[in-house]
Amino acid sequence: MDWFPLVNSLRIAGISTIIIFFTGIFAAYYIAKAPKMVKGILDVLLTLPLVLPPTVVGYLLLRVLGPKRLVGAWFLDVFGLKLTMTWWSAIFATVVVIFPLMYRTARGAFESFDETLAYSAQSLGLSNTYIFWRIRMPCCRQGILAGTVLAFARALGEFGATSMIAGYTPGKTATIATTVYQLWRTNNDELAFQWVLCNMAISFAVLLALNLLEKRTSARKPVRGN
């Protein structure tokens, strides 16, 4: 069995998760503090990919990144780089699709954070960087972890937008999801089933890890004094 689709899926999901971990937290942190109006509009825009069909996301991405489109043409011109139909093209698709998962869970966590903890840290003289990484993030750990794991799990399963922007080239852009589709289409039922099992095993393990993490953190979950 050729393991390339597994490796490719894992690296796409891994890199995408790292990207949305930082951008999602960054967006969540600033939007949680934004005025209501701005918050409402940004919230809708950033959550949209969660409910749009992946093919619509793929279409929109191709309209921007395609070799004859604005951004795609520029990259081709300046760097000689084609943004579509490579293995890492799928990262564009997964990032857009999983970003809302991270953003929404992180924002929920930040909004339930007790700001007096930050005020109190400030008045003790602790720097804003310390407060963010050593107080705000640990207090919101549970929500952020849950968002990260969910996003990773969803990234592993991305199919629609990925197949549009990266296509299916065995050994080049094939992921587990696109491989299963291709194998099924070509009547290779047995191999398709093996990949299905493989995918299910990974997703199962990821979600199990999420549950365990939640249990462990809730055992130490802070109970407020009053």
Added chain:
Amino acid sequence: MSVSVDIEKRLGSFHLKVKLEAQEETLALLGASGCGKSMTLKCIAGIERPDRGRIVVDGTSVFDSEKGINVSPQQRRVGVVFQNYALFPHMTVRQNIWAGAWRENSKEKRMALVEEAMERFGLTDQARHYPHQLSGGQQQRVALARVLVSAPKLLLLDEPFSALDSQLRFRLEQEVRHVIRQFGKSVLLVSHDRDEVFRLADSIAVMDRGRVEVQGKKQAVFENPQTKAGAIMTGCKNISRLVRGRAGRVYAADWGVELKINDDNRAGYLGIRMHDIVPGNGENAFLFRVMEEVENPFSFVVMLRPEGKEDGVLIGWEVDKETWENMRADTVQVSFPRKSILLLEH
């Protein structure tokens, strides 16, 4: 070590306009909830930014709108103990206090400082506990220890006992009094509890609707609260509108009685504390009907209405148990001594 505040801030329809000054003493901000006392603390700590004015802590301007000074909360050296203590929930007692002691560069000295603080507050056995494993009193001690190791120049206490039940309150009040005395610099205490304020503070500033109405030594403020809000906050329960008639006559309009007082012509209200009313026929004595009696653990509050009146606000009279049990009747004669009547501006 002193603090001086003169600030203004608008928040929607609420207008905060506060002028305060404290030397090396404990100044209590006394006021009902929503009067702006917590907002004032936040402005001093640098968490909120006033629209206009100046804040000087220990001779240093930390905020001055004219000179464009707005020192960050980190640089102000103003320690705050919040109502809920704001302990970092993911850190142990030792780690919480350690976080406060960050200014100490040498690791050994910092460690010694933390251990010393834990010992002083009786927290050594709880060093490895998380805040949620502590009682309310222990949480307060951690908050105090943490703020003191950060070596503030001014200490702000925001309703420090409101999260505790009444039994614990009194004991912790002793501890806080001790801490304040040892601290030896300015302390601002926010509270709505007049007894607590009287026991802990040297001076009192009564706040109402975003303004400081009265500021002075605590005895002076309690003796003469000057305003209606001042009287209410210092615990005066009987307050009536004052109406002037001809020839120096003064009516307590809400009670329906005419009183002889030393009028100053500015007051719009008058008040008398429940325990300042005395039985018998002295000055300003009238016959009252007893409408209701409320039993307290050590006294009665008897609700009175002037004989012959059908409406008006009831007057509360607090009388010790023995006296009332000996004189209990449907109508009683009580007097409002002139020296006990408070003249109040709105």
